[in-house]
Amino acid sequence: MKSPFNRHPMYVVVHRDLKLALRRKSDTLTPLFFFVIVVSLIPLGVGAERETLRQIAPGILWVSALLASMLSLNRLFEQDHADGTLEQMALSPTPLSMLVVGKVLAHWLLSGLPLTVIAPVLALQFDLPMPSLLILSLSLAIGTPVLSLIGAIGAGLTLGIRGGGVLVAVLVLPLYVPVLIFGAGSVEAIASGLGASAHLSILAALLVLAGFFAPWAATAALRVALEY
Amino acid sequence: MKSPFNRHPMYVVVHRDLKLALRRKSDTLTPLFFFVIVVSLIPLGVGAERETLRQIAPGILWVSALLASMLSLNRLFEQDHADGTLEQMALSPTPLSMLVVGKVLAHWLLSGLPLTVIAPVLALQFDLPMPSLLILSLSLAIGTPVLSLIGAIGAGLTLGIRGGGVLVAVLVLPLYVPVLIFGAGSVEAIASGLGASAHLSILAALLVLAGFFAPWAATAALRVALEY
Amino acid sequence: MLEAINLVGVRGERRLFNRLSFQVRAGECLLVQGENGSGKTTLLRMLAGLTASAEGAIRWKGRLLDEQLGEYQRDMLYCGHGLGLKEDLSTMENLLISAALAGISTTPALVSDALKEVGLAGRESLSVRGLSQGQKRRAGLARLLLQQSSLWILDEPLTALDTAGCQWLVNVIDRHLLDGGLVVLTSHQHLSLAGTSHSIRMGA
Amino acid sequence: MLEAINLVGVRGERRLFNRLSFQVRAGECLLVQGENGSGKTTLLRMLAGLTASAEGAIRWKGRLLDEQLGEYQRDMLYCGHGLGLKEDLSTMENLLISAALAGISTTPALVSDALKEVGLAGRESLSVRGLSQGQKRRAGLARLLLQQSSLWILDEPLTALDTAGCQWLVNVIDRHLLDGGLVVLTSHQHLSLAGTSHSIRMGA
Amino acid sequence: MNWASPGEFFAMGGYSTYVWGSVLVSAAALCAEWLFLRGRRKAALLHVKREVTLRKEHSDETST
Amino acid sequence: MINWFKFSSPKTFYPFAGKLIPWLAAMATMLAIAGMYVGFFVAPTDAQQGEGYRIIFFHVPVSWMSMLIYLAMAFWAAIGLVFNSRLSAMMASALAPTGAIFTFLSLWTGALWGKPMWGTWWVWDARLTSELILLFLYIGFMALQSAIDEPRRADKAGAVLALVGVVNIPIIYFSVQWWNTLHQGASVSLTKAPSMATIMLVGMLLMVFAAWLYSMAITLARVRCIILEREHHADWLYQLKEVKR
Numbered sequence A, B: 001m002k003s004p005f006n007r008h009p010m011y012v013v014v015h016r017d018l019k020l021a022l023r024r025k026s027d028t029l030t031p032l033f034f035f036v037i038v039v040s041l042i043p044l045g046v047g048a049e050r051e052t053l054r055q056i057a058p059g060i061l062w063v064s065a066l067l068a069s070m071l072s073l074n075r076l077f078e079q080d081h082a083d084g085t086l087e088q089m090a091l092s093p094t095p096l097s098m099l100v101v102g103k104v105l106a107h108w109l110l111s112g113l114p115l116t117v118i119a120p121v122l123a124l125q126f127d128l129p130m131p132s133l134l135i136l137s138l139s140l141a142i143g144t145p146v147l148s149l150i151g152a153i154g155a156g157l158t159l160g161i162r163g164g165g166v167l168v169a170v171l172v173l174p175l176y177v178p179v180l181i182f183g184a185g186s187v188e189a190i191a192s193g194l195g196a197s198a199h200l201s202i203l204a205a206l207l208v209l210a211g212f213f214a215p216w217a218a219t220a221a222l223r224v225a226l227e228y
Numbered sequence C, D: 001m002l003e004a005i006n007l008v009g010v011r012g013e014r015r016l017f018n019r020l021s022f023q024v025r026a027g028e029c030l031l032v033q034g035e036n037g038s039g040k041t042t043l044l045r046m047l048a049g050l051t052a053s054a055e056g057a058i059r060w061k062g063r064l065l066d067e068q069l070g071e072y073q074r075d076m077l078y079c080g081h082g083l084g085l086k087e088d089l090s091t092m093e094n095l096l097i098s099a100a101l102a103g104i105s106t107t108p109a110l111v112s113d114a115l116k117e118v119g120l121a122g123r124e125s126l127s128v129r130g131l132s133q134g135q136k137r138r139a140g141l142a143r144l145l146l147q148q149s150s151l152w153i154l155d156e157p158l159t160a161l162d163t164a165g166c167q168w169l170v171n172v173i174d175r176h177l178l179d180g181g182l183v184v185l186t187s188h189q190h191l192s193l194a195g196t197s198h199s200i201r202m203g204a
Numbered sequence E: 001m002n003w004a005s006p007g008e009f010f011a012m013g014g015y016s017t018y019v020w021g022s023v024l025v026s027a028a029a030l031c032a033e034w035l036f037l038r039g040r041r042k043a044a045l046l047h048v049k050r051e052v053t054l055r056k057e058h059s060d061e062t063s064t
Numbered sequence F: 001m002i003n004w005f006k007f008s009s010p011k012t013f014y015p016f017a018g019k020l021i022p023w024l025a026a027m028a029t030m031l032a033i034a035g036m037y038v039g040f041f042v043a044p045t046d047a048q049q050g051e052g053y054r055i056i057f058f059h060v061p062v063s064w065m066s067m068l069i070y071l072a073m074a075f076w077a078a079i080g081l082v083f084n085s086r087l088s089a090m091m092a093s094a095l096a097p098t099g100a101i102f103t104f105l106s107l108w109t110g111a112l113w114g115k116p117m118w119g120t121w122w123v124w125d126a127r128l129t130s131e132l133i134l135l136f137l138y139i140g141f142m143a144l145q146s147a148i149d150e151p152r153r154a155d156k157a158g159a160v161l162a163l164v165g166v167v168n169i170p171i172i173y174f175s176v177q178w179w180n181t182l183h184q185g186a187s188v189s190l191t192k193a194p195s196m197a198t199i200m201l202v203g204m205l206l207m208v209f210a211a212w213l214y215s216m217a218i219t220l221a222r223v224r225c226i227i228l229e230r231e232h233h234a235d236w237l238y239q240l241k242e243v244k245r
């Protein structure tokens, strides 16, 4: 058995979380499935006018992605907190923030990545043209990691708090809004003939910003949660 | 302390479910909060064009209501199943289907009713005119009980099955579609100058139908789940 | 040497202990005793660096914990009420992961030996969910054998262990003390250690 | 009277016990002993009606369990490894809810008295997360005082309790036996009950 | 002075809803904040006073 | 030199704040009266907006305060987190409700201004949206703190959130420059001459200072409240005359 266990602890965390998710298949599929459902229901409710559908498609896809990512947040640290693994992670000689990055990465691989992959397929029902599809995938690929990163802060802050489920939404959604605006905006921009590169570079800037600060904030939140 | 335990068993079920929900305020607020967020996020994603917003408003509001109602389904029987209350209910001299009606009623009071009340306020963001607001409330008032009733069947069927969360969505959503179409349709009809009464009467017919058959089907599903 | 100076434990508005000081030298065991809720776990979590003390300081090998957190965490092993085992994974997987997180390289063969020693031979690939309560505890304690830490902080390690299990643990601790290790320990049961042990009573 | 006839405990491919039979009469205590993983918890869960036995039968007051599940569940109280307390809720809320689910009407005053007796006075409104391990166990055991069940099935109830707590539990069990109650119990620690008690050894 | 009559002042050149709506709601919100805070302070003081009497009773008990 | 450490203990801070509050409140009232006098009776009618522009005397002060209070809150929260000082954390908690109220008022007065000027109550433009986010951040901060029973944990968790939310403030402020929006740009800046009539500016600044002093007064009052709530077991409280009475 070639073991991956002498690798870097961050790798171990990602590997473990993926393995656990695959053991419980429903957990893995929930965000993806939720995404597909929401996106497919909306044309039914809104009516089938092609022009309208095409116009609202980026917004709908992005909002659904955001909700799907958020709904899987409460499972990010909860389990580890309950069974004492979080303590072990905090006591590991590897800095906790590195391990947090590992957990965020795993969360993204299980929620953001599948959405990014499936989104263009779903977008076909909205009759989006090719360049829009491309930009949609690209914006999701850059934007969903930001969602996971910001989400980790919310999940850390609400860890082990009464009513954490709603609270995490209250805390995290305002911070998601810029991602939503620039993500959906990029697709709209390309559709209306303007270039999407301005929007995409802002998204990328958000990613860099979140990549720097979110692990730190989430780690601080986790340490606070562990202390009490 | 005046105890409600000498009243009709159905009343007791409703009362207990409401009390349990109020204990955990977050549980009570989740569907409502989810609804508010989804409805407010969509204009951010879709862009601010007034005409488009007004056009998609009924569909968006209805899809969000449907999702909010569905997301609270998995808690309908799960807790009772886990702690053995469901067994006791099955063994009660009152017919199980009556108690199921009680549980569905409680679910509606906690999910459908708040949505119906808050929806017109949210619809203001979309600049809907007065008659549309009225029909929206009316259609939600008739339609959301149907969602709870149909949901109970799905919740019963997936009880105690691993990965029930996704499964319940797969089972229930196809059945929700007619409600969505006629619910959103009624508002669109009034907005485009046609009367909404045809749509609303179909919704009412769905309610009667579901009111007759859903408790029976849900009870059968529960008995199956209890057997194993 | 582990040294605690004037530690203060506060939870909510309750002051659990006040100005607590002690020293644990190499080869010594400190037994923390006290009633339920007297603050033993709180103290042990402070020593592990999980909770901060309102006042006072903790020194390890003469230096403050905060100055050497990474090193200290390599030297120290904390085993609390939560076992840190994932129910969905097998014992083998769990131990390999926790060793990796602790920055220690192991092989499945070594883990297998440790599991054999704690009496879980033949259950390496069973998922932890299937283990009995005592077997879970034993799997958690197998970390003592895998990680070469010099300071052990054990919060009620005897919980759920049967008589043979308790005896085994006592022997392991004695061996560790003989090797110059340090142990801080709580227990409501009586422990007959061969090595040097002091005890402090909380909440007295 | 509780009667077990030819019970068989199988987990995975492992046969934990085979054709186990015994009787517990009113006022008697059955002590189930055995090593870690010998099948004590499995047996107790069978008696509580949570797991089915592959063969054999369990009778309560002469009738099969399956025929009278509702009644039996009203007569019986099971206290397992999991305490059934929600960490987010206060002890008071937890006990009120578990009583309501057991179909028993209580008042906050009664619960408060019970909490006082188990040594949690003044902690009624603290959320269970804030309690120490032993205090959690005590909060779980407060159910013994609130629910007037005649059969108690207790899986390692002494876990995490301090000496005073153990003594208190022994007294409560003795009182229950004197009142004509029945107790089935596991423990790795020694229990000095005054009442009649038999014991069986698992895995022997 | 801008206004010929009080009526003109209150009419605000046709913008009365908007201007007075802003003024009144702002004033109301700040007053409400102040009132809530007074209530909170009263409750807090009551709590402290109760603690004082409790302590007094306690010390009386132990001294006798 | 003032001994700052002395004032950072609740015991000395409590009476000190008590003495300050009446003065601050009185000055706030006077400034507000003066500001409203200037705003309604001295400042002339606007050429384009008619009398409707007078909302400016409320909208701008509350909008500025909403952002400023957030910065102050984040500052105290950071001090509380780094130096573990209780009083700073209390300051942060005390600022949040006032900030939320000012944010709400900014949205409210803005909406009431928007209807006559833009023809709509609300648009999803950058300034308006980011101000709404600010309201959600305040609400989130308060919700988080009230969901946590342990005061110290509430302080620390709140501090992390407050610091994360600081990114929103520059977004609000510069949104009108970064995106072309309906909302108008800053007309007051330190570097350039103000682009509005001097007398309007005077009225507006009077109202700004009134709002500033009001915020200080009510925050200090709330800090005193929080001290009473959190330290209700501390001996020094029992010597206070409002407790003895």
Ligand code: HEM
Residues within 6 Å of the ligand: F056, F059, F060, F063, F064, F106, F107, F108, F109, F110, F111, F113, F114, F115, F117, F118, F127, F128, F131, F132, F172, F173, F183, F184, F185, F186, F187, F188
């Ligand atoms: C809900 C809607 C609105 C919101 C949330 C809002 C928000 C803000 C904020 C945060 C500021 C302070 C930032 C700064 O000074 O640059 C501000 C200033 C200002 N707003 Fe608004 N605003 C709204 C609507 C309006 C409308 C409809 C108008 C007028 C047509 C308006 C006119 C102004 C003016 C003149 C300033 C002062 C700018 C300066 O002098 O620096 N606002 N607003």
Ligand SMILES: Nc1ncnc2c1ncn2[C@@H]1O[C@H](COP(=O)(O)OP(=O)(O)OP(=O)(O)O)[C@@H](O)[C@H]1O
Residues within 6 Å of the ligand: C011, C012, C013, C014, C016, C034, C035, C036, C037, C038, C039, C040, C041, C042, C043, D123, D126, D130, D131, D132, D133, D134, D135, D160, D162, F149, F150
């Ligand atoms: N918010 C709070 N307010 C008041 N008391 C609290 C709060 N949180 C925790 N406590 C108390 O702090 C103590 C924590 O004790 P700790 O867990 O350290 O006990 P212990 O000695 O390990 O007990 P055990 O033997 O039961 O494990 C308990 O008495 C608990 O009730």
Ligand SMILES: Nc1ncnc2c1ncn2[C@@H]1O[C@H](COP(=O)(O)OP(=O)(O)OP(=O)(O)O)[C@@H](O)[C@H]1O
Residues within 6 Å of the ligand: C123, C126, C130, C131, C132, C133, C134, C135, C160, C162, D011, D012, D013, D014, D016, D034, D035, D036, D037, D038, D039, D040, D041, D042, D043
């Ligand atoms: N799938 C499986 N395959 C093989 N063995 C299993 C499986 N699932 C559980 N077991 C074994 O079944 C036994 C369950 O024992 P049980 O929990 O009843 O023990 P116990 O007597 O309560 O022990 P303890 O004193 O540790 O609580 C354990 O030995 C466990 O390893």
Ligand SMILES: [Mg+2]
Residues within 6 Å of the ligand: C040, C041, C042, C155, D132, D133, D134
């Ligand atoms: Mg403890």
Ligand SMILES: [Mg+2]
Residues within 6 Å of the ligand: C132, C133, C134, D040, D041, D042, D155
């Ligand atoms: Mg067991």
